Amino acid sequence: MDKTSLLNDLKKRMDGALASLDHDLKGVRTGRASANFLDSVVVEAYGDRMHLSQLATVTVPEARLINVQVWDKEMVKTVEKAIAHADLGVNPSADGASIRVPLPILSQERRNELVKIAAKHGETCKISVRNVRRDGMDQLKKMEKDSEISKDDHHSISEEIQKVTEDYVKKIDSVVTLKEKDILNN
Structure with a gap:
């Protein structure tokens, strides 16, 4: 060499x-919402552990809101639970096939x-x-x-x-x- x-x-x-x-x-949160904020979320789906990005589209429509559009409607509750239990300090709420994740002020x-x-x-x-x-x-x-x-x-x-x-x-x-x-x- x-x-x-x-x-x-x-x-x-x-x-x-x-x-x-x-x-x-x-993955470290700032005051603004970022689609990368949920990168660490792992979901138990289809008998396997999958990253959120493999099950949904993550968008940021507002400065303090993340929207997760789950592709399979059967998985919405499972994804919502995974986000809630990911120790990120957020409270997701399901709305049809999407999940809203409001970010509290730090x-x-x-x-x-x-x-x-x-x-x-x-x-x-x-x-x-x-x-x-x-x-x-x-x-x-x-x-x-x-x-x-x-x-x-x-x-x-x-x-x-x-x-x-x-x-x-x-x-x-x-x-x-x-x-x-x-x-x-x-």
Whole structure:
């Protein structure tokens, strides 16, 4: 493995960690309704556990309302129960083949809890990025031991890996800071 492919592999894996963070943060509620808010809901349907997106269309008609259009009318009550028991702090109500999920206004205390959750997701992502860095450093050591690279190359590549890692940590911090502002101000 050469320097470029090693760095590209590490960047690709770090991008994956960032994508995971983005997905996790979409599930953290802000003051506005978001279709991603219900992504974590799992429904017992047809003898299996299915994500809500496999059973319904989720839309946001208003700033504080989520509408869930269930495709199979027989599943409406089951989906409603799953949303109610998903520990999201909402009270869904069925209306024919659709379910209305009004979002209550967030208290300051709840906003502070959500900020902590967002920060926790950020820390988890940083740990993932640092693990990727460690793997890269381990590969470098092996490459030097196998005489694929010199000691000087090892040193310069390890500095590049460290710089890439620091850049990703800054990206993570900025994404989490944006989410925190969104939680506190909406």
